[in-house]
Amino acid sequence: MTDDIRNAGPRRVGQVKEITSLANPIIKDIKALSNKKDREETGTFMAEGLKLVIDALELGWNIRTLVYSKAAKGKPLVEQVAAKTVAKGGLVLEVSEKVLSAITRRDNPQMVVGIFEQRWKPLADLKPGRDDTFVALDRVRDPGNLGTIIRTADAAGASGVILVGECTDPFSLETVRATMGSVFAVPVVRCTAEDFLAWQKKSGAQVVATHLAGAVDYRMVDYAKKPVVLLMGNEQSGLPENLAGAADRTVRIPQQGRADSLNLAVATAVMLFEARRHLLSLDGAK
Template structure:
């Protein structure tokens, strides 16, 4: 599309990219921000070229930055050289990354998911913390999970905080959204086990029989799985607590369950 230089914080494109820190703007535009050359290249390598690529004055000397520029232009995106001050404002960091990409969100409908494509999938009910969500997406990617399904009112996986925590895996893991009712109806056709975690469960997570593909259903950070969600599970399991702590961080617990099921 074009290459140009921008030095003004009041430039309309700069203001539009800064506004993507707001969920309302992300929802309305279908765009999100990914920071850093690693994340941008991850997007490109998985078929997601930036709609806008912003880079600092010296960034393009890096061979991968040249690759990012070429891929953006090839996909009719816009490449903009900006100042450090603009990068700091866009990322809301004092020491910003030298490259920032604006990408299109890529939610998939439940009907497009293929359970047999992976032995393990993850569903999260009303997850609240973007750091947890991003870490879970990264773990799901590392373990080769088929995708992550967000059930009910969840935090936004395309928020800057969540995207940072994915370390580039935001582009590799299929994401879906569903209401509780939509998920319950879709779950009826699941060919393997649906597995939940409950503190009151009696089955150890290492001893349960997981029929592949396993769908791991996790509750949120405060309340865990509510009764209506737990009722959707073929089996509910517990992760033993041996010390004084009575629960685990959601992303840690989900990681344990993913590897137990695979």
Template sequence: MNARVGSVKTITSTANPIIKAARALHQRKARNESGLFLAEGHKLVLDALAVDWLPEMILMLEPGDDGDPGAQLAARVRAAGGDVIFTNGAVMEKLARRDNPQTVIGVFPQRLASLATFTHGTVIALEAPRDPGNIGTIIRTADGAGAAGVILIGNSADPFGIEAVRATMGSVFHVPIARTDLDGFLKFSARFPGPAIGTHLEGAVDIRTIGPEEPQILVMGTEQAGMTEELARHCSQLVRIPMDGAADSLNLAVATGVALYELRRAYL
């Protein structure tokens, strides 16, 4: 239990240093330097609190009486040691960088998992994904399908960027996420107790014929070029998702979802 009780302040100026620091978290540089990220919405803050992922602070519109859900949330955050900043709609729009923002924005510490924690289940490995929306959608899908976690290989978009976090719909607080370079992933894959199954346009095996068997790694290539040859060579098996139409490929998040549910069909 956190012995510290969070403070309460009211700030209505976008020039305030606290507001400026929170706004800066839209930039990857600021997130990297601070180790913090933004999560918008009452639900996401509650999701985080449910798994003891405590915010450093929340910024929110001032609630009504004590029975207001916003007041109850503020009390929970303070009791957990987080600060509460009450503000106005204009500041919230600046913080969210969009009209009609959520009424609550949380500032959270980032958490990354160690590769050593992935020893079971189906692990998703993404090679250099560049679209934060895809990353967030895949994290959400991993949560829905019961995957063990997501590994980002190489120069990927930031899973703690606001667009990615929005797309997770709270699953960022439930799915372990790790980052590594290609060499680190190949070393991890070599000692992992199950196969690395890569989806590839040239895959000789229909993914529907793969018998579900965990542990396993589902390896997905880049959005534009697919899987690099070096990574493909190190997969235990290359599979394809059958296509019937004019499109020759699927969006990365869609393809990952199709493949993940196919590989985990015996466990759902």
């Protein structure tokens, strides 16, 4: 929450529309963004919270609508964000807490919500560099898992997340919340399994897949010899044979106790930080 918005100074915000009715058509359209179909048709999604909105604007995301509660009126950062929204041609709405609760589906909503244009990175544009680490997720279904993985990928310095097959929507409200703003910082790609396999062959990256039948301990792989893609399977069924069979290395995360598997987000975090540790060790040796 810095620089561009913090230092913008006080501004008088014009073009603010006040809405108190849930029947307002603009509010109905925003509420409809809880449905994947409406998000896809409009190419937009909702982000809740002033920090997330500021982060998105500072990273250059296009804002369509800013919604804030009456209680937030007059707060300097809110007014600065509103002014920036207007300058970008967006709509600014001042609404009652009842309306904001209906939009966010929360009893105690955050005071600010932004409606942004979705941003997808084409698979063909992914050209892994020497120090790049990517996460590829096969048919991830749980919004909380996906959001946590995107947040963890950001924290670990990964270069992007690839969604393979029918995955949950990274722009659902639940997923965006779980990313804690990292959805704005981490490039997201979506593709079919066939497209992923074709890209893998010419990417120059090493694909390391986790699999219950993996013969190699995940700590025994050299993650630093070339760019790496960490391939993680579906929460229930794991990786299908076509993806697992095409991986350069198939590994397991050894476990003790009665649990026979890890949560997908936890397993991905373990893999990510192991891969990044190898790169940091390599950098330290130079």
